[in-house]
Amino acid sequence: MVSVGALTAVCRTLPVNQTTASLSYLLLVLVVASAWGLLAAISSSLVAAICLNFFFFPPVGTLTITDPQNWIALAAFLSTAVLASELSDRARKQAAEAVAQRREVERLYSLSRAVLLDPGQGSLGSTITSQIAETFNLRAVVLFDTFSRKTFLAGPEDIRLSMEEIELGLETGGLTEGTQAAAVKLGNKAVGILVVKGDLGTPALQAIANLIAISFEKAASEEVSSQARTARQSDELKSSILDALAHEFKTPLTSIKAASTSLLSRSLAPAHERELISIIDEEADRLTALVTEAIQISRIEAGKVKLNKAPTYLSDVVNSVLGQMKLRLEDRPVQVSLDPTLPAVLVDRDLIELAFRQLVDNALKYSQQGTSVSIQTSR
Structure with missing residues (x-):
């Protein structure tokens, strides 16, 4: 005027x-x-x-x-x-x-950088809610994690909510005046609920909910990767220890084998002593075979195995393994049916014998005493 x-x-x-x-x-x-x-x-x-x-x-x-x-x-x-x-x-x-939209986009960008580049040293839920409240100057932020069933709070106002109140807010779009709610979803699966109190548009609220879902998925992927990395390191450590122990066992076994072979070469030893020495010699061979298997298995688990492939007949593999395990098979009837027409296959004979010994060993362990063991090869 x-x-x-x-x-x-x-x-x-x-x-x-x-x-x-x-x-x-x-x-x-x-x-x-x-x-x-x-x-x-x-x-x-x-x-x-x-x-x-x-x-x-x-x-x-x-x-x-x-x-x-x-x-x-x-x-x-x-x-x-x-x-x-x-x-x-x-x-x-x-x-x-x-x-206003430009400022909102700038805030969303700032929030995404703060959340996605977070080193993850603290609680993810607490970090996200604090970043949201600080970036958008909100009076209160509540995040409910459906997996852990935990509620995370941030902002100057304290609005503690029950799960029923949060679900009601999600259905109605808000709980009280100035309060809004949005579902945090990964695909069609709800992983949380976000409730905010303050001046925030619906598109920005949904964008924040999507950002939280991405953060949850990122954290879950990192956890899986960490567990896999830990398991791999554990397997490598186990394989290294097993390989070292197996090599340590080989030295005394070699000495025992040398001593038993030397004693057996003497023809003047009494019959009962020769029998005991034969048992020592055979058991030394068995222990050596077990140690060799342990070394091979540890190298396979560590991914350090080198294949030496050569044409091999399965009948030779079966007969070799049965000869190595004759003491364990003494009280078990063994039924062998080998197809003589099978051609040679290109495999690492040591490893295929190791695998076959494991199969026979499992058959002996997990079957009743005295039952027969059936072995058959066919096309």
């Missing part, structure tokens, strides 16, 4: 004609619309129309308009002023929305 009065005084002092005054009032209305909005601009338009009629349309000094053309000019001015005010106000609001 004051601006219209000031402009009227200036126009009366100069003085100016009706056209100049009308354009001046129209320019003023546009400035008011840009600065204070549509309502102030419409009020200014009405006051400007009255001033234009009173001070510039004859008869001057009255609100009476005698010339019909002045009525048309006044109506055109008022219509133009209101329409221009509405357009200017709309442009102002769109500019403000664009600024």
